[in-house]
Amino acid sequence: MKYMPSVALAILTVVFLATAYTYPSQARAFPVAVAWVMLFLIAIDMLSGKTAEDRPPVAGQFRAVAWLAAFALTLVLIGILYGVPLYIAASLRFRGHRSWIASLMAAAITTSGIWLLFAVVLRLDLYQGYFLSPR
Amino acid sequence: MLHLWLSGLGGLLQARELLFLAIGMTIGLFFGAIPGIGGATALALLTPLTYGLDPFTALALAGGVMGAVPMGGSISAILLNAPGSAPSAATCLDGHPLAQQGKAGLALGAAASANAIGGIIGTISVLAILPIAKDLVLLFGPPELFLLAVLGLIIVATASRGKMLRGLIAGALGLMIAFIGYNDVTGVLRFTAGIAYLWDGVHLVPALIGLFAVAEMIDLSVKGGAITRDAKTVGIVSVTSGLIETFRHWRTVLRGSLIGTVVGAIPGVGGTVASFLSYSLTVQASKDPESFGKGNIQGVIAPEAAINAKDCSCLIPTLAFGIPGGVEMAVFMGLLVLHGMQPGPLMLIDHQVEIYGLIWALTGACVLASLLGLLVAHPLSRITLIDSQILVPVVTAVALVGSYAVDRNIGNVVVTAVFGILGYLMIRFDYPRLTMVVALVLGSAAERNFHQTTMMSDGNLSIYLHRNVCLVLLAGIVVLLIAPLVRGRRK
Amino acid sequence: MKTRVTRRSFVLTAGPAGLLLAADSDFPVRNIDFIIPKSPGGGFDNLVRVIAPALEKYLPRKVNVVPDNIPAGGGGKGIGQLYRARPDGYTIGAVDLPGSFILQEKQNGAGFDLNKITWLCAMGQPEYFCLAVGAHSPLKTFDNLKALSGTRPIKFTSSGPEGTAYAATVVGANILGLRTRLITGYKGSSDFVVGAIRGDGDAVIAPVTSIRPLEQSRTIRILATFEPHGSFPGVPDATTLGKAELSRILLDRLVGAPPGLPAAVKSTLSAAFAKSMADPRTVGLAKKFDVDLAPNSADLAAARVRESAAFFGQWKKVLS
Numbered sequence: 001m002k003y004m005p006s007v008a009l010a011i012l013t014v015v016f017l018a019t020a021y022t023y024p025s026q027a028r029a030f031p032v033a034v035a036w037v038m039l040f041l042i043a044i045d046m047l048s049g050k051t052a053e054d055r056p057p058v059a060g061q062f063r064a065v066a067w068l069a070a071f072a073l074t075l076v077l078i079g080i081l082y083g084v085p086l087y088i089a090a091s092l093r094f095r096g097h098r099s100w101i102a103s104l105m106a107a108a109i110t111t112s113g114i115w116l117l118f119a120v121v122l123r124l125d126l127y128q129g130y131f132l133s134p135r
Numbered sequence: 136m137l138h139l140w141l142s143g144l145g146g147l148l149q150a151r152e153l154l155f156l157a158i159g160m161t162i163g164l165f166f167g168a169i170p171g172i173g174g175a176t177a178l179a180l181l182t183p184l185t186y187g188l189d190p191f192t193a194l195a196l197a198g199g200v201m202g203a204v205p206m207g208g209s210i211s212a213i214l215l216n217a218p219g220s221a222p223s224a225a226t227c228l229d230g231h232p233l234a235q236q237g238k239a240g241l242a243l244g245a246a247a248s249a250n251a252i253g254g255i256i257g258t259i260s261v262l263a264i265l266p267i268a269k270d271l272v273l274l275f276g277p278p279e280l281f282l283l284a285v286l287g288l289i290i291v292a293t294a295s296r297g298k299m300l301r302g303l304i305a306g307a308l309g310l311m312i313a314f315i316g317y318n319d320v321t322g323v324l325r326f327t328a329g330i331a332y333l334w335d336g337v338h339l340v341p342a343l344i345g346l347f348a349v350a351e352m353i354d355l356s357v358k359g360g361a362i363t364r365d366a367k368t369v370g371i372v373s374v375t376s377g378l379i380e381t382f383r384h385w386r387t388v389l390r391g392s393l394i395g396t397v398v399g400a401i402p403g404v405g406g407t408v409a410s411f412l413s414y415s416l417t418v419q420a421s422k423d424p425e426s427f428g429k430g431n432i433q434g435v436i437a438p439e440a441a442i443n444a445k446d447c448s449c450l451i452p453t454l455a456f457g458i459p460g461g462v463e464m465a466v467f468m469g470l471l472v473l474h475g476m477q478p479g480p481l482m483l484i485d486h487q488v489e490i491y492g493l494i495w496a497l498t499g500a501c502v503l504a505s506l507l508g509l510l511v512a513h514p515l516s517r518i519t520l521i522d523s524q525i526l527v528p529v530v531t532a533v534a535l536v537g538s539y540a541v542d543r544n545i546g547n548v549v550v551t552a553v554f555g556i557l558g559y560l561m562i563r564f565d566y567p568r569l570t571m572v573v574a575l576v577l578g579s580a581a582e583r584n585f586h587q588t589t590m591m592s593d594g595n596l597s598i599y600l601h602r603n604v605c606l607v608l609l610a611g612i613v614v615l616l617i618a619p620l621v622r623g624r625r626k
Numbered sequence: 627m628k629t630r631v632t633r634r635s636f637v638l639t640a641g642p643a644g645l646l647l648a649a650d651s652d653f654p655v656r657n658i659d660f661i662i663p664k665s666p667g668g669g670f671d672n673l674v675r676v677i678a679p680a681l682e683k684y685l686p687r688k689v690n691v692v693p694d695n696i697p698a699g700g701g702g703k704g705i706g707q708l709y710r711a712r713p714d715g716y717t718i719g720a721v722d723l724p725g726s727f728i729l730q731e732k733q734n735g736a737g738f739d740l741n742k743i744t745w746l747c748a749m750g751q752p753e754y755f756c757l758a759v760g761a762h763s764p765l766k767t768f769d770n771l772k773a774l775s776g777t778r779p780i781k782f783t784s785s786g787p788e789g790t791a792y793a794a795t796v797v798g799a800n801i802l803g804l805r806t807r808l809i810t811g812y813k814g815s816s817d818f819v820v821g822a823i824r825g826d827g828d829a830v831i832a833p834v835t836s837i838r839p840l841e842q843s844r845t846i847r848i849l850a851t852f853e854p855h856g857s858f859p860g861v862p863d864a865t866t867l868g869k870a871e872l873s874r875i876l877l878d879r880l881v882g883a884p885p886g887l888p889a890a891v892k893s894t895l896s897a898a899f900a901k902s903m904a905d906p907r908t909v910g911l912a913k914k915f916d917v918d919l920a921p922n923s924a925d926l927a928a929a930r931v932r933e934s935a936a937f938f939g940q941w942k943k944v945l946s
Contacts, residue, residue: 030582031325038311064357071552114536127545
């Protein structure tokens with residue numbers, strides 16, 4: 001676990017380096033130099049054996065990340081005016097264990113605030129989502 | 136020259152102009168606090184509304200917006216770790232930890248006063264150097280800009296003491312991300328994986344919203360509770376303490392203001408660099424560098440002083456040559472054009488009174504916004520007591536929608552989410568975000584300027600030794616590299 | 627204006643014919659996206675932002691015309707986005723020629739064909755270019771420059787390799803018989819012109835409108851103009867240089883819509899543009915930065931595209 005970030009970075013850097021070598025010389029000069037330096041630094045870091053001090057529960061972290069990813073995906077697929085209230089209501093109800101009424105009210109207030117600010121005041125067309133956008 | 140300053144001030148001190156200044160200031164303060172909105176969007180919104188106004192009134196409105204946005208950005212940076220604009224991200228580093236300790240009022244008070252003083256010092260500096268603005272802009276060409284980028288990266292890397300290795304890794308990662316997109320020099324698209332969104336590279340503001348605001352919300356939802364755990368410490372006394380701290384650390388204020396003024400005046404560098412550089416140099420100069428990132432009040436004062444100082448000096452390349460220092464300046468240029476003022480050397484000759492009026496408007500808005508910020512500091516600091524189960528979804532929703540609103544691109548939402556996860560992992564595994572952000576901002580500029588220098592000199596690197604400003608910058612780089620070794624030996 | 631989701635959903639289910647009918651009779655009912663494939667703040671961007679408010683004034687319904695800067699890929703992304711947008715009149719874009727032909731040639735996956743775009747109007751008369759050096763440059767005349775070219779390549783500051791300025795520089799230098807080396811990578815016209823003033827390179831080739839204010843403030847010196855009859859006293863022009871072809875190097879700024887735009891929508895937009903270009907305030911503002919907004923039509927715009935394409939075709943090998 002303690003080497004996971006270093007290994008992940010190393011893999012990313014190798015992919016980056018391999019891609020960089022496909023570009024013409026002037027375009028690849030800097031990326032290649034930085035990638036090699038990065039690999040060197042990662043190697044030293046792994047040898048130093050440094051670990052993070054604080055260890056929150058892994059399950060909690062995955063949950064938090066999953067909620068964020070799900071929200072982002074919802075926005076992309078069904079748009080802002082449906083995605084935001086769905087996320088807030090679900091988050092308050094299933095993560096926050098609030099009542100349905102409280103969850104729905106919070107969702108309604110937040111969504112109204114966002115609509116008022118962005119759509120009315122700023123006159124932005126709020127994204128309608130991949131499934132609901134006109135084709 | 137004095138008569139021009141006074142004419143500019145006199146033009147501003149009319150009822151109509153003051154009213155529009157106040158309107159602009161209120162809008163700027165409000166929009167500055169919302170991640171993703173910022174000065175550029177506020178100005179873009181107001182520009183068509185200025186259609187019927189005379190130029191001076193339009194400039195009063197624009198000055199009001201631009202002068203107040205930083206204070207708005209500071210409020211959300213401190214309370215929610217959500218930078219209202221890119222430069223405010225530096226304030227998150229120590230401002231939000233202070234809020235977590237129940238000292239949001241202290242941080243806001245310091246931010247407001249540093250903002251105001253930084254803006255005043257920036258104004259005085261700009262008024263003094265405006266007559267030689269053109270010559271200043273011309274001093275910095277590709278060789279100087281490359282060395283400046285290197286200097287910036289070294290300053291930031293050496294500031295992350297105790298975790299310099301991880302700081303360098305984060306910086307290298309930031310550089311790698313900076314190389315994504317269309318390369319201006321060669322015309323080659325790099326590392327886009329066929330995704331059209333990435334042609335422009337990773338958009339900075341959505342990335343920062345993710346790295347700071349969303350990462351913080353992930354962290355908060357994992358840990359639970361509220362941002363601050365001790366309600367008793369959230370009190371009005373703190374705001375006044377913040378003011379006192381700013382005056383106590385007058386050197387930090389002066390340093391930040393001067394950095395903001397100088398960096399803001401250099402075309403193509405931008406305000407984000409100013410605030411992070413000011414922060415990093417303050418860490419370097421501190422006797423207690425390990426306390427930074429954990430709620431050191433100087434970590435709030437330094438970037439805040441720089442942010443407003445750079446707002447005035449950003450006008451220099453914009454007005455002198457029509458080179459906008461950032462998106463906000465670019466939108467501002469559109470407003471100028473709409474009112475028959477074309478940025479360029481002639482503007483510095485034909486519209487001097489209007490320019491001085493604008494500078495006064497910026498300063499006035501900055502000071503007034505800081506005062507308003509002080510007034511709302513205490514009620515706003517109560518936000519830190521809200522339970523995370525409520526705060527996290529609401530802030531996350533506003534952050535992601537704000538990210539979309541930057542340029543109405545849904546790809547921004549994905550970037551914010553990805554950087555949110557990345558930011559959380561960086562917190563979790565102790566990689567400093569500071570170096571990554573600065574590398575992200577400076578990376579492509581450093582590369583571009585290096586290649587342009589190579590083209591200018593036909594590959595002869597001695598060009599760096601034949602230009603005075605380059606020699607100064609090289610000396611600075613050497614000093615910065617040697618200083619940690621000397622300090623280490625002394626200990 | 628808010629997006630009328632329910633209405634559009636209905637229109638979609640009614641099929642393409644229904645879509646066309648709804649689009650024609652009601653156009654416009656929501657914000658129009660005006661793509662600018664350049665960074666904010668340049669002359670191109672400024673011109674669009676001057677015209678956009680006037681366009682809002684002359685459209686049959688009150689909607690916002692929202693300038694949308696998409697400078698990525700040298701502008702290729704923006705033009706590609708314009709090309710692939712729905713042809714409903716809600717996405718229009720400004721395109722500069724002949725640089726966009728270079729982009730088309732390189733494609734980079736953008737996949738657009740400028741000959742298929744529905745052209746709506748031209749933003750002003752085509753602009754000539756000129757060759758200039760910084761005021762402190764040791765080069766005082768065009769002959770000095772020519773002499774220098776005999777000893778080493780002249781370094782010109784320019785935009786990235788897919789811009790109209792780049793095209794003008796390469797072709798112009800070729801016609802003038804100058805050995806050249808380009809310093810590319812500058813972000814916009816202000817940037818590379820200032821680069822020349824600063825001495826990054828020896829000279830710059832840029833539109834006359836970009837150079838004139840700098841010449842008036844004595845920051846830059848013009849050594850030659852590509853105008854057939856120069857507007858700068860004492861400066862050689864295309865005729866006096868004996869290079870009439872220089873005056874074919876023109877910067878054209880046109881407005882287009884995606885291919886397949888319904889005729890009625892095209893007519894509405896073209897008419898609104900024509901009135902915008904004749905609006906006294908718009909004309910006056912454009913004049914302040916030296917752009918002459920003469921009345922024009924969609925057909926004129928299409929004709930200018932063909933001329934520019936012919937010019938590019940002639941120089942394609944050199945530019946690619």
